[in-house]
Amino acid sequence: MSNLDLLSLIQGKVRSLKAYQVENIDCAVKLHANENPFQLPEELLSGFSKSFKKLQLNRYPDPDSRALKESIAKRLNAPIENLIIGNGSDELILLLLQVFCNEGDSISFPDPTFAMYSIIARGLGLNPCSFPLDEHWDFDARSFLKTANDSESRIVFLSYPNNPTGNCFSEDQVRHVIECFEGIVVVDEAYYDFSGKSFARKIEQHNNLVVLRSLSKIGLAGLRVGFGIADPLVIDQLNKVRLPYNSNTVSQTLAEYLLNHFDRVQQQIDTILEERDRMIGELKKVGSVTVFPSDSNFIMFRTEQLAEDLFRHLMDNGILVRDLSAHPKLKNCLRATVGTREENDRFLEAMALAVGK
Ligand SMILES: Cc1ncc(COP(=O)(O)O)c(C=O)c1O
Structure with a gap:
């Protein structure tokens, strides 16, 4: 029998970490994770179930995800050598940090932003430096670059x-960062399908630019598929630390199928965008709520009451959203993903009940 002090065996940098909080509460209306509220279109599901029978699940997946990369390359009109597939784009964030940073190095990002940049960095013993966004949730590239350069990010x-x-940051500020930063610039376009705005074309002129995309927001969250677009030299280095079978056969095949039948998914995206604009309009009519502009499939808003109370009220009405208020700049802020029309109506009714005047 062993009864070691296991905590003393754990690396200090891991011991002090807090795991990423994923709400896994059973709720009728889930508007907390920025997923596509619609099931895959029937046509796609039945088409895929036919090819599913042919899959050789007793064999390892294609370690290079070749067919999936070809479908992406065709859609992007980019060479296949510029692509890497991740088990979600999360995994690519980890690989980038592994390739470009030594323990103790710094990375920078505007704040508030996606929590995983900081969490993964800390787990690797890196030093995350945040730069505060302004009241429009935008930033000045020169000041941001000063933070990044001072910390030798x-x-x-x-x-x-x-x-x-x-929101999308101002295009000219992002461009300035891409053009002037003398390190790796990762533009994380996980919500590209909703914004329609991309810097991917700039990779041809800036070999330090890496663009990340995800299929999680448009219907495949359960399959974990993300991809990166970068200079082939960067892709080669990322492949050195990537586990050979990081993307499984089912994910590769269904993602390829979805990309080759994108028109049906596009209809869902269009519906989500219409619903987003309707939701913003309706939320603005609810008293005492500040609604922030959105280029994505979710909406952030601030209430005059305690976010915690509103979160509870929504939960009591079967609606799960994301409470952001633990962040010092996001006091009383909540984030709601755009759902189906029925889900959104339910959310709006509950909001009106709680904060309407
Ligand atoms: C900005 C951003 N990047 C990356 C991700 C991770 O996406 P994936 O599911 O592809 O790992 C998310 C997920 O919420 C995100 O919001």
Whole structure:
């Protein structure tokens, strides 16, 4: 029998970490995780179930995700050598940090932003430096670059659109960072399908630019598929630390199928965008709520009451949203993903009941 002091065996940098909080509460209306509220279109599901039978699940997946990369390359009109597939784009954030940072190095990002940049960095013994966003949730590139350069950051992360604020930063400020930063610039376009705005074309002129995309927000969250677009040299280095079978056969095949039948998914995206604009309009009519502009599939808003109370009230009405108020700049802020029309109506009714005047 052994009864070791296990905590003393754990690396200090891991011991002091707090795990990423994923709400896994059973709720009828889940508007907390920025997922696509619609099931995959029937046509896609039945088409895929036919090819599913042919999959050789007794064999390892294609370690290079070749067919999936070809579908992405065709859609992007980019060479396949510029692509890498991740088990979600989360995994690519980890690989980038592994490739470009030594323990003790710094990385920078505007704040508030996607929590995983900081969490993964800390787990690797890196030093995350945050730069405060202004009242429009935007930033001045020169000041941001000063923070990044003063801390000798190896990588800067720009979530574009930014999670959780929902907006795209000013295009000229992002461009300035890409053009002037002498390290790796990661533009995280996880919500690209909703914003339609991308810096991917700039990779041809800036070999330090890495663009990340995700299929999680448009219907495949359960399959974990993300991809990166970068200079082939960067892709080669990322492949050195990537586990060979990071993307499984089912994910590769269904993602490829979805990309090759994108028109059906596009209809869902269009519906989500219409619903988002309707939700913003309706939320603005609810008293005592400040609604922030959104280029994504979610909406951030601030209430005059305690966010915690509103979160509870929504939960009591079967609606799960994200409470952001633990962040010092997001006092009484909540984030709601755009759901189906029925879900959104339920959310709006509960909001009106709680804060309406
Ligand atoms: C800005 C941003 N980047 C990356 C991710 C991770 O996405 P994936 O599911 O592809 O790992 C998310 C997920 O919420 C996100 O908001």
